[in-house]
Amino acid sequence: MTARASPKPKTDRGERTRQKILSAAAAEIGKRGFSVTSISDITAAAGVGQGTFYIYFQSKEEVLREMVLQMGRDLRQHLSAAIAGTRSRLDAEREGLRAFIEFVRGNPGLYRIVEESQFVDETIYRRHYMDFAATYRAALEAAEARGEIRKGSAEVRAWALMGMAVLLGQRYGIWDVATPLDDVIGPAVDLIGRGIQP
Amino acid sequence: MTARASPKPKTDRGERTRQKILSAAAAEIGKRGFSVTSISDITAAAGVGQGTFYIYFQSKEEVLREMVLQMGRDLRQHLSAAIAGTRSRLDAEREGLRAFIEFVRGNPGLYRIVEESQFVDETIYRRHYMDFAATYRAALEAAEARGEIRKGSAEVRAWALMGMAVLLGQRYGIWDVATPLDDVIGPAVDLIGRGIQP
DNA sequence: GTCAAACATGAATTGATCGTCATATGAATG
DNA sequence: CATTCATATGACGATCAATTCATGTTTGAC
Numbered sequence: 052m053t054a055r056a057s058p059k060p061k062t063d064r065g066e067r068t069r070q071k072i073l074s075a076a077a078a079e080i081g082k083r084g085f086s087v088t089s090i091s092d093i094t095a096a097a098g099v100g101q102g103t104f105y106i107y108f109q110s111k112e113e114v115l116r117e118m119v120l121q122m123g124r125d126l127r128q129h130l131s132a133a134i135a136g137t138r139s140r141l142d143a144e145r146e147g148l149r150a151f152i153e154f155v156r157g158n159p160g161l162y163r164i165v166e167e168s169q170f171v172d173e174t175i176y177r178r179h180y181m182d183f184a185a186t187y188r189a190a191l192e193a194a195e196a197r198g199e200i201r202k203g204s205a206e207v208r209a210w211a212l213m214g215m216a217v218l219l220g221q222r223y224g225i226w227d228v229a230t231p232l233d234d235v236i237g238p239a240v241d242l243i244g245r246g247i248q249p
Numbered sequence: 250m251t252a253r254a255s256p257k258p259k260t261d262r263g264e265r266t267r268q269k270i271l272s273a274a275a276a277e278i279g280k281r282g283f284s285v286t287s288i289s290d291i292t293a294a295a296g297v298g299q300g301t302f303y304i305y306f307q308s309k310e311e312v313l314r315e316m317v318l319q320m321g322r323d324l325r326q327h328l329s330a331a332i333a334g335t336r337s338r339l340d341a342e343r344e345g346l347r348a349f350i351e352f353v354r355g356n357p358g359l360y361r362i363v364e365e366s367q368f369v370d371e372t373i374y375r376r377h378y379m380d381f382a383a384t385y386r387a388a389l390e391a392a393e394a395r396g397e398i399r400k401g402s403a404e405v406r407a408w409a410l411m412g413m414a415v416l417l418g419q420r421y422g423i424w425d426v427a428t429p430l431d432d433v434i435g436p437a438v439d440l441i442g443r444g445i446q447p
Numbered sequence: 448g449t450c451a452a453a454c455a456t457g458a459a460t461t462g463a464t465c466g467t468c469a470t471a472t473g474a475a476t477g
Numbered sequence: 478c479a480t481t482c483a484t485a486t487g488a489c490g491a492t493c494a495a496t497t498c499a500t501g502t503t504t505g506a507c
Contacts, residue, residue: 062504065454084368086284089494100456105496141446170282170365177424184420191445200445204436207417208445211437214416215409222382222408226375238402239409246444247389247398247406248339262473263484287464298486303466 057107069107071097076114081160085115085167116175119168122161123179127186129154140194144212145240149232151216155224162220184209215239255305267305269295274312279358283313283365310370317366317373320359321380327352338392342410343438347430349414353422360418382407413437 060066075097079088090111094101108114133150137143155162169176187209194200223235258264273295277286288309292299306312331348335341353360367374385407392398421433 060454062453064504068454086368090496091494101495102457102497103455106454110495144445167368170284170368180420198447201443201447203439203445204432207433207436208440210416210420211413211440214412214414216412218378218408218412218415219405221378234402235405238405241401242406242409242444243440244444244446245399246440246442247342247401248442249396249399258484260474260483266484288466289464299465300467300487301485304484308465 056113057109060107065107068099068103072099072104072107073114073117076111077118077160077164080115080118080167081164085111085164085171112172115164115168115171118161118164119175119179122158122165123182125158125161126151126154127183140191140199141240141244143190144243145236148216148219148239149236152220152224152232152235155220156228159225162225180213183213187213212243215243254311255307258305263305266297266301269297270302270305271312271315274309275316275358275362278313278316278365279362283309283362283369313362313366313369314373316359316362317377320356320363321377323356323359324349324352325381325384338389338397339438339442341388342441343434346414346417346437347434350418350422350430350433353418354426357423360423378411381411385411410441413441 060069072093076088076093079092079096083092088111090104091101093111093114094104130147130150133146134143137146165176165179168179184206188205191200191205191208195202195205219235219239223230223232258267270291274286274291277290277294281290286309288302289299291309291312292302328345328348331344332341335344363374363377366377382404386403389398389403389406393400393403417433417437421428421430
């Protein structure tokens with residue numbers, strides 16, 4: 052749709068201003084939503100002039116793209132750290148799910164931004180999920196090769212398991228932050244590990 | 250937020266006009282998205298004057314609410330019909346999942362509208378999911394009581410299974426409509442029934 | 448300390464949508 | 478065929494957000 056991104060700042064001051072705008076945008080959009088947040092809301096929250104926005108970004112959409120990428124990196128790192136010490140695929144599922152819901156509880160705004168990006172720039176949203184799916188799929192295939200899990204389509208499983216995490220994240224990470232996570236993780240991991248059949 | 254809904258039409262002509270607007274809104278919003286669709290886009294597509302919109306609706310948001318409710322009814326009916334003849338909980342899962350992805354494939358616009366409603370009127374979106382979760386949960390509890398499935402939190406399971414369906418619906422109902430459904434349903438139902446462990 | 452490039456500003460311009468309203472038409476009643 | 482209520486219209490004024498730009502300030506190299 053749009054052309055190339057804006058050029059990077061060339062001085063420290065510029066970099067700082069750019070970051071102020073990005074932080075303010077994340078806070079405002081995360082709180083109130085993308086479409087209702089105006090550029091002047093963002094610049095006001097950042098404490099800069101209206102025109103300053105256009106020195107660093109071409110549009111609100113460009114800011115959103117950057118935030119989705121950022122959130123992908125943050126989440127990836129959070130999940131990697133959580134899974135690092137695990138000894139089996141099921142343990143990885145357990146710790147990954149816990150870390151994901153914790154991340155959502157800790158960053159409800161970021162989570163919301165990613166979901167809303169679907170309706171602003173589907174390409175970036177899709178890539179976000181595709182990237183996670185590819186990683187997830189590779190992990191499942193490796194576990195299958197090690198004989199840790201039964202044979203089965205890693206692609207379908209990856210999307211199914213991501214879907215579980217996403218909706219549980221919505222339900223227990225945003226709508227209800229009172230339920231102890233163990234009450235959620237336990238039954239969910241049991242479902243992942245052994246299914247519902249007797 | 251807003252007060253009461255607009256009064257219902259009192260004549261056949263009025264009812265027909267209202268429906269024309271609703272259909273046009275579903276088509277336009279489903280295709281291009283809620284926030285970028287203007288009321289004049291809707292009235293133009295419906296073939297009525299701008300002011301006519303306000304005879305039947307107070308705002309675009311009110312139209313969206315109505316569409317989400319409508320889609321909930323449609324989907325519920327579609328799923329009920331699909332599950333009707335099944336003989337076990339796992340069969341119900343299989344046919345329910347198949348019916349859901351089929352519904353998404355057949356009504357991508359409606360599906361999109363529901364997801365976008367989250368960012369327009371969270372109350373209606375949340376109710377949509379809560380209602381489905383309550384039904385799902387009841388079905389799982391009944392199956393557990395019959396001894397058809399292992400014991401486990403029906404609430405967590407319901408949300409986990411809905412999440413699976415939603416993301417698989419996105420992946421195989423909207424982004425990729427070429428993969429045969431059986432290639433998806435099989436692995437997914439295997440996961441639901443027996444999990445990933447050997 | 449001078450100078451050029453980078454950065455910052457916010458008022459003004461531009462463009463678009465919302466929602467209203469005065470007016471007109473359709474349909475049903477007696 | 479007259480009356481009345483419901484429905485329909487689309488131009489218009491009010492509002493609001495996006496983007497530009499002429500002008501001013503800061504930075505850092507030399």
